């Protein structure tokens with residue numbers, strides 16, 4: 001039963017797998033939690049130690065998460081990055097997929113914190129160049145859209 005009004009994020013969305021992890025109905029390797037966030041190992045890691053940081057309260061992605069939850073997630077991401085570094089990683093990648101065409105599969109906000117090691121050979125971002133005038137046009141559109 002969905003108790004969102006009375007009980008807030010403790011119960012969350014019934015069919016969301018990350019809400020199930022928050023409720024303890026699905027097991028996970030928890031790394032850290034506080035009142036607003038949870039960090040646990042990704043079940044299919046890019047590298048061992050690949051951790052997901054989520055808000056405990058259900059939302060969908062960067063487009064609807066409330067600022068307080070996003071701020072809490074960002075701070076937990078910082079803690080996890082430092083923990084990963086202490087365990088011997090040479091660096092970390094931090095990423096988030098938002099909506100289907102950006103590769104989001106689980107529709108509860110989550111930030112990937114991925115340990116990186118010298119020579120691991122992973123390449124996350126395709127690269128391209130701007131055509132003549134394209135950077136200026138792109139920057140202008142973005143500037144006008146910041147609220």
Ligand code: 5GP
Pocket residue numbers: 017026028029040041042043044045096097103104105106107
């Ligand atoms: P997305 O593609 O939505 O950014 O990433 C979803 C991530 O969640 C994937 O990397 C996937 O391995 C991870 N994942 C999916 N189901 C589970 C699960 O039940 N437990 C854990 N720990 N991770 C999961």
Ligand code: ZN
Pocket residue numbers: 012013016017018019020057058059107108
């Ligand atoms: Zn959820």
